[in-house]
Amino acid sequence: MNINLATTFALLSWPLVALWLYSTRSVAKATLWTILGGYMLLPVGAEFKIAMIPGLDKNSIPNLAALIGCWMYAPKPIQFWSRFGLAELLIAALVISPFITSELNGDTLVYGTLVLPGVGTYDAGSAVIAQIIILLPFFLGRQVLRTAADIEEILRVLVIAGIAYSLPIFFEARMSPQLHNWVYGYSPGAFFNEIRDGGYRPVVFMTNGLIVAFFMMTTAVAATAFWRTGTAVTRRVRLSTGSITAYLSAVLVLCKTLSVLVYGVILMPLVRFTAPKFQARIALVLVTLALLYPTLRAADLVPTNTALNLATSVSANRAASLKTRFENEDQLLNHESKHFWFGWGRWGRSRVYDPSGKDISLTDGQWIIDMGQFGLIGFLAEFGLLAFPVLRATFALRFVRSNNEAVFLAALILILAINMFDLLPNSSLRPWTWLLAGALFGRAEALRAFARQQNISSRSKLSVVTDTHPEVHDAPGLARRVQPHSTQ
Numbered sequence: 001m002n003i004n005l006a007t008t009f010a011l012l013s014w015p016l017v018a019l020w021l022y023s024t025r026s027v028a029k030a031t032l033w034t035i036l037g038g039y040m041l042l043p044v045g046a047e048f049k050i051a052m053i054p055g056l057d058k059n060s061i062p063n064l065a066a067l068i069g070c071w072m073y074a075p076k077p078i079q080f081w082s083r084f085g086l087a088e089l090l091i092a093a094l095v096i097s098p099f100i101t102s103e104l105n106g107d108t109l110v111y112g113t114l115v116l117p118g119v120g121t122y123d124a125g126s127a128v129i130a131q132i133i134i135l136l137p138f139f140l141g142r143q144v145l146r147t148a149a150d151i152e153e154i155l156r157v158l159v160i161a162g163i164a165y166s167l168p169i170f171f172e173a174r175m176s177p178q179l180h181n182w183v184y185g186y187s188p189g190a191f192f193n194e195i196r197d198g199g200y201r202p203v204v205f206m207t208n209g210l211i212v213a214f215f216m217m218t219t220a221v222a223a224t225a226f227w228r229t230g231t232a233v234t235r236r237v238r239l240s241t242g243s244i245t246a247y248l249s250a251v252l253v254l255c256k257t258l259s260v261l262v263y264g265v266i267l268m269p270l271v272r273f274t275a276p277k278f279q280a281r282i283a284l285v286l287v288t289l290a291l292l293y294p295t296l297r298a299a300d301l302v303p304t305n306t307a308l309n310l311a312t313s314v315s316a317n318r319a320a321s322l323k324t325r326f327e328n329e330d331q332l333l334n335h336e337s338k339h340f341w342f343g344w345g346r347w348g349r350s351r352v353y354d355p356s357g358k359d360i361s362l363t364d365g366q367w368i369i370d371m372g373q374f375g376l377i378g379f380l381a382e383f384g385l386l387a388f389p390v391l392r393a394t395f396a397l398r399f400v401r402s403n404n405e406a407v408f409l410a411a412l413i414l415i416l417a418i419n420m421f422d423l424l425p426n427s428s429l430r431p432w433t434w435l436l437a438g439a440l441f442g443r444a445e446a447l448r449a450f451a452r453q454q455n456i457s458s459r460s461k462l463s464v465v466t467d468t469h470p471e472v473h474d475a476p477g478l479a480r481r482v483q484p485h486s487t488q
Helices: 005-024 027-041 060-073 086-103 121-144 148-175 179-184 209-229 241-254 258-273 276-298 304-314 316-339 366-399 403-421 431-468 470-474 476-486
Strands: 048-050 053-056 109-111 114-116
Touching (some): 005 060, 027 121, 027 148, 027 431, 053 121, 060 121, 086 121, 086 366, 148 209, 148 241, 148 403, 148 431, 209 241, 209 258, 209 403, 241 258, 258 403, 276 316, 276 403, 304 316, 316 366, 366 431, 403 431
Antiparallel strands (some): 048 053, 109 114
């Protein structure tokens, strides 16, 4: 579990850091920095284990610290359930499905010398607790990050965090990924995986270089939104927003991850030059593809051969890696078809083993992990809860009155959508992603509520006008002139 003095100190001190943030800053800013700061700085792979409760690590400790901070400092009590809608249905599915999975997987599996125990009620309860802790940022973001200023602040925090993280990234790009080892006493992953093109992919305090690259891509996209609006990122850094965007883009190139670089090359021009509504439509395409991918993959409708040919034109090594990924997806889907709806549960039961009991499967994408453990229902519940805020925010864009807010909101929609799309090849779902989803959903709800209130108010005003001037009913031309004025 990689628990030593340094990791123990870091994990135990984070709640204190969070309380300091909540006591000195607004609840919105404190929540953002508590979740994002833990993601950026806490050790990978170190955890405290308590019976029945999932390991307390860099993912769960910031979530619980943020919950305590919001409970102590938020002006309104934190609510986990207010009304029953599609979001609540998906949350209920995430919480209930592990119990159904356990009921369907009570048998013991034997592969040669390997024995995998059945899944019981205890395991289901532990999985539910894990789901609730994972979803805490979604609940918090939905309640404390609902205003236009909050959406802008999310992107501002991303840009500032990207600038700060660029310094250790520069160091590791030149000296190799060593900071995690020097600070916490061990490396988070295999060193050879981070050797790229005669240099190194920075890792800093994240799981691997891919995660760092993806994070820096989102900071560059956020900076592009400020560049477009001309809004200052911070008064303390006297640089133009265009310069900041160029700087973060250069840092992204140093991360040496082609797929993420492609994301940036596509998203940044979208944010800079296209209409927010068009950006939202692109985001809808991305989340739709993510939701449909397992079905398309199982039906052999994904053009894998075309993808392999394209990868071959870029690099033989990348093509070989992609071929291995597709082959593993095929065998995992074949195994998961036996427990298609609710999955195999825990203890590695969803993986594929040879007759001797050796694990011969690779699970890179979050979608295949979800399908294996909790089946199609679990996958749809998790990915649906990520996609729903994108859908709601896209439709809520028509209620936005400020051009700047539309730009910032569309940029956040794109960032969440590309994160969800990236869950197909990678397992990059983090508390920060859930916080963004909650904030996007909360802002969409606030915009719809405000529009509904304005509509009711305008109807009341129109009613007063027509009651005072009955001749309006008999004068269509006058009625047309009154209505536009009354709906402003």
